[in-house]
Amino acid sequence: MNIKNIQKQLSDFADERDWDQFHNPKNLAMALSVEASELVEIFQWLTPEQAEEIMGSSESEHVKEELADVMIYLIRLADKLNIGLEDVVADKIVKNGEKHPKL
Amino acid sequence: MNIKNIQKQLSDFADERDWDQFHNPKNLAMALSVEASELVEIFQWLTPEQAEEIMGSSESEHVKEELADVMIYLIRLADKLNIGLEDVVADKIVKNGEKHPKL
């Protein structure tokens, strides 16, 4: 499954539930940040060392679901804004390379 | 460019700058949420209607960069946790379908 494919699935999913009325870019950006914070919540009281071991803990499924939720809203928002995620990531990596030269 | 490909690029990028020491899952989750909030900031004072028109405004490049930053940290975090993003998204869409039946 690639990103285009996921976009189509999410678009159909929203249509079938009449959710399109809620999915304007402002609301989707909010939802994305809320899901990112639910991921942060898992890590907030852990030491860096405990955080490294999270996938061996009882929280592993929870982590997967929160990562998925962030990805879902990110893909949905990119679709609504007609932005190609892989393209903008490739551009950003080039830009970051100029900003932060190799050691 | 696919996600595996981007993961490799980001991993090399971090190695070449000795950033791996900072990229534990706790810090990456924080960075992801910070980038998501930078996206929210673009929309915070806009009406829903203005938000719909954002890609026709002078903020369009800014939106692309923030979306890219969220994606970059999401992919980097998934790599560190050894999570397949497409797989967990596919699982989550099934789960969401059970939770929210079609109209």
Add this chain to the structure above:
Amino acid sequence: MNIKNIQKQLSDFADERDWDQFHNPKNLAMALSVEASELVEIFQWLTPEQAEEIMGSSESEHVKEELADVMIYLIRLADKLNIGLEDVVADKIVKNGEKHPKL
């Protein structure tokens, strides 16, 4: 009850539960942002008009609790950093006035 008073209560509360080990500034900043996002979550799918009416809805108690949680972590963090919240707010209002002149 004033802020100094609340600080003392929160400090005692943490001591009595041996939570001080978790309350370093990094973790408290994360917790603060997580609570702020829980507040955002309440509003994310509402129209601006529905948001205005929130305190007449069944979510009113929920809103109060999330506002309280943000305030609690803000006060706790300020205490840990030895920052006087009223002082820094007064300074910031002056600075904002210089940055954004009256109409």
Add this chain to the structure above:
Amino acid sequence: MNIKNIQKQLSDFADERDWDQFHNPKNLAMALSVEASELVEIFQWLTPEQAEEIMGSSESEHVKEELADVMIYLIRLADKLNIGLEDVVADKIVKNGEKHPKL
């Protein structure tokens, strides 16, 4: 300066700049979470030990300003929702005490 006092100042400040049109509860909740993330950003790559030392670093003024920004939006939002911050905090501390008994 107490909270009531700050509320009046912030309300006058918004009036004098015709900002009231932007300050609905949804937008203010977003702005609050954005400011909380700007605080998180300061700490994101620090070790817990470095975070403890932040007020002795060149970031100390930055930390004060971000804490002030969070407080300003929190107070403004509470004012708009007609919520007494000290009251809801007192209620929440009682509730937290029932949820998390002393050791």
